[in-house]
Amino acid sequence: MHKSIRIVLASCAVIGASCLGLHFCAGADELYRDVFHRLAGARAPASHVVLLTVDDATLAQYPDTPLAFFSPLFARAAQTAIDAGAKVIALDFMLGISAEQWLAEHESPKAGDFDQPIRALIGQESLLLPALKQADRLQLPATAYTIAVPDFDLAHHLGRVDLPADGDGIVRRIPLVWHDEAEGSPVLSMPLLLALRYSNQQAKAKNWHLGGQVIDRSSSPQRIAWLGPPGTVPQIAMHRLLAKQALQDPQVLALKGKALVLGGAYTGMQDWHLTPYGMGMGHALMSGPEILAQSAEMLLSGRRLMTSSIYWQYLSLLLIALSLLYGFILLNHKWLLPTGILILLLPIAVAYLAFLQDLLWPVFPVQIAIASAMLAAILLKLNRAARKQRYLTELFGRFVSPAIVKQMAESDTMPVMGGERVVATVLFCDIRSFTSLSELLKPEDVVELLNAWFERACAIAWQYGGTVDKLIGDAMMVEFGTPLRHLDHAHRAVAAGLALEAAAHEMSAWVDQRFPAHSFSDFAIGVGLHTGPLVIGNIGSSLKTDYTAIGDTVNVAARLEGLGKTLGCVVVASHETVQAVAGIVTGDATTLLVKGRAEPVVVYAVHGLGMASNKEQEHEMDSR
Template identity: 30%
Template sequence: MWSRLYWLAVGGPLAAGLLVMGADPAPLQDLRNGLFDLYQRAAPRPYDPDLPVRVVDVDDVSLARVGQWPWPRTTIAALTQKLAGLGAAAIAFDMVFSEPDRLDPAAVVKLLPAEARAPAEAALAGRDSSDHQLAAALAASPSVLGAILTHGRGGAYAEKWGMASAGDDPRAFVPRFSGAVAPLPELAAAARGIGALNWLPDRDQVVRRVPILLGLDGKLVPSLSAEALRVAQGASTYVVRASNASGDQAFGTKSGITAVKIGALDVATDAAGEVRVRFTATDPRRFLSAADVLDGKVPPAEVEGRIILVGSSAPGLMDTRATPLDAAVPGVEIQAQLIEHIIAGARLVRPDWARGAEIVLTGLLGLLLALALPRVSAPIAGVLGLAVVAALGAGAWLAFTRFDLLLDPMGPGAAVLGIYGMGVLALYRDEQRQKKWVRSVFGRFVSPKVVERLAENPERLVLGGETREITILFCDLRDFTSLSETMDAQALTRFMNAYLTPMTEVVLAHGGTIDKYIGDAIMAFWNAPVDDAAHARNAALCALAMSARLEALNEEWRRAAEAQGRPWHPVRCGVGLATGPCCVGNLGSAQRLEYSCLGDDVNLASRIEGATKSMRVDILVSEATHEAAGDLAFLEADLLMLKGKSKASQLYLLAGGPDFSRSEAFSRLEERHGALMAAYGAGSFGEAAALAEALAASAPARLARFYGLYAERCRGAANPTDTHAASA
């Protein structure tokens, strides 16, 4: 009976998964595309500036220098002449000149009043129109114009190319359109090529593939990128290879286009005549400013022998598309990247056999894992499942990076994880038996909640714990007793909550573990239960943040007190830090366990916090914390003599964070502080008093009280050396 339920549990999800993979619904395609986008973002094609492709960009600088868009056709003509003169192999315009130039002088004259129109027309008599001037420039250069295919009627344009094919008729496989927004006939006749600018994004509007060929009114037409490649090579004819061509093993199946030959270049495509582009990150070296070209500031080597695409990256012109690498890429850059992809011989292929292979692999892995799970323990099954999933991911990544193949490990991986999840149910009886044993053995010694946690995680069955180095923080309010005497119970409760809540947030934000609240005091520690290599530094930064947060709270409380017409005295706290090995774990009694810590350094941190009041500072740290915390602004403070210890502990005050420690102000403070400590240690109390008084007058308020203490020691104590070591 159990075996039948097991096979139902693992076989049902596996069968459902195989059916979904076979149907390949749109959401599954979206997931797959997202995964393939991650591949490209993780390992984009590196940009090669030596590839003979550049974009002449009508950028914001060009618009500012030349004028707003659209520019007069005479300016476009001048740009074309400049590029042709510099030796461009092809000049392709990622734009459509479908209407006469509205800035042509003859068109502007027609807008004049009747009495002024005749003289202006006479003055313009015999002058070529700006469109005619552009046509002349196009005719004298290797130019390619853009057109946009539509589903309307009309707009067919002259074919500048020949089209040959082998195998099945390729017109049946390409995206088909019935109309076009084409260049002006005069311009179309002058250009050497005309290419379609259409994009065919996926459902999520991301451009992953760019068409080489499209269908217009029953004919094949090339894209702008294809025409730029053809014109640059001086080729005349495209050769399209489709299924069932000579040497193609399609076995009579009309599977689509396989390649397009453009001059000397064989371009592998998908069945619809599209190329999946291996994108690069946007690189400024790909772009030349149109204004610089017009002004003659572009080095000839940047243009000579290269395919030049003219377009715009200006945000205001809104010619952007999403790609796997970026949410907003200029359309002209996508055209340029396709040409680079083709010339560089790059490829990115989703093989025809990929989906079938993924379905078969999913079935095989699911079956093998289903057979193995009942024979191994749960940990081994988990390791096995994760290893298989990792191998699938690594194999797909290797196929992408080494062989330019797009394989989807999600289906087989999901099957492995699903079978593992169902298979774990086969171990349910053993798990329940183990939980029953835990409850029977430990139910009399620990609380029910802890019993349940132990039952879920038996590896926690250690009452003691582990010894590890941690940093402990104690934070205590100053003069809390006198403060509490001014409040009733409800007001005191509200105040403590308003204080402890933000302070706790600061501790948690810095990766600390709250151990306990002791009245108005907070105890926390770092590096347990989660490892924290920088635990001393993080604890010190937390202490600084707590001090800053208390300043902000004081300001809030002061404003509230003023609004209510009652007095307010600022609240201060002292923070002590110590670092060292402690016992950490679930500590307590048979009735109650708490995750806590024990050790000498816990006691040291508490005593250091107590010393902050007598030393008139906010934050003191132990020598071990000072050594481990690194690049913070520490200053030598005093010695702390602990009860039961034969040697005093050196204390340091924390003056600021890493930015302050690197500042000139701290360098000066540190130098003067060192002089004070040296004079004090040498018994030069008069000199030390003068230095301390000067520092008390110039140091920040949080340090002035400390230096005032040293001045008092030197001036007022009969024998200052007797008070050098603070007692705790």
């Protein structure tokens, strides 16, 4: 498959995964945002709303009074707050039974007008009553209280205190208007009703202006812009407003111009909820009254958690996914995984910084886009590496060892196949007196002998990183330093030549054992080495090409291997090769005139490599 087609398919896969992540996994971002809330702590002050709490200290001052009989105390505290300048009070206690009626039924002399003070506040629209849906039934205060509502308009004087949680049990949103109730039933949330009454707006209007924002009756549940963890909203205990000199209390006087939520905060109360600031047992829960207070403050201050449009999110994901895919493709495979992991953390930091500015930015879908791009890039690179491995194996598998092919495949560059000029060392090796030897053996025995020798010789050439260019009759041509570049190519060639000399001695014993009926002289070879520039590449015609080397260096090396008889050695090397190898042990030298070459070639007999050179060779072989 063409490379561009593979990239297009990978791009489509990454885009598809990113869009699916945005569509199906956006809810997972709530987990990140919960953590952001806890990291950020308190976000904004409550400048409009105060909590008026029935706490343990308040209950302790009235130990013999059940909460069901607290309506006169609620009325006194609320009246004190109004006298101090509070604008409106929302009651978050469900007065399901009338203490006055209960006393009358029991013929108590205290019945009288027991609930009259609280009814007066309700009639003055200073006290908002709660409504709550439980078990599919809308629960309202007792009739003794609702009859005090002006014009009996429950829909606009009772606020819903329902706090529906998300699927994981955490309260993150609050409905402002309920749409599933019968006409005339309370449908406005208590925070909205409290904010409207505070800002002197009619609850019957079609839409409202609060904190610079427009809210209409069709509004969907509002994500709560939390002020901070539990305890962020200022609180004042109800017993302070019940004190004799309450209007001289600075905290009471500070209620001027405020909206109050009167609710519980005592031990054993059931109205506690999980919010982004609490994650279960042992963590801070938030009281229902404070959730209502924080929601009302959000409406009055105009602070909102903003979300970018879904189209902008899709476009951003598209750009992010494609940019990362092409970036990962260009990145070196060694850095792909660690870079991808670091980039996976980046959306969290970006989203947190955006969160501090009240902007909600998706994290998990972006991470899916990053992971998809990384996976696609890895698969493309693996596919490309596999194709490169096959290509190089097909091209060089018969020239070099599998280890060299692997190194070439792992290299960032491909060999130039049209003909490349390099400096390398060429080794020529042939079998001495091979013509006489072949005359004594049958043709099939000659083939067996050549195969046995070349099996050993090629293995040695590969061991030292050589490229077996060709086998011509009994001769072998090997290049060192190409196609895989080795700076020590001359050293490798000399070491390989000496190893071939040792292998020839072992081969001599094999020949004597294999062909005992014939009396041969020792199996002997000649090796010639020369270092210099040459051209390497695919050379031939449109019908037949071969990967080979040509040039003066090849010609000289071919001539040198026959000089071993003259110098009384097996391995001979040119002056250029000898100078490139540290620690080489040489013997006699001679000068050779090569046909077509103006300058003579100085040639040395090679007898070995020094100790330092051997250590370098071992180190080099280990590193390979």
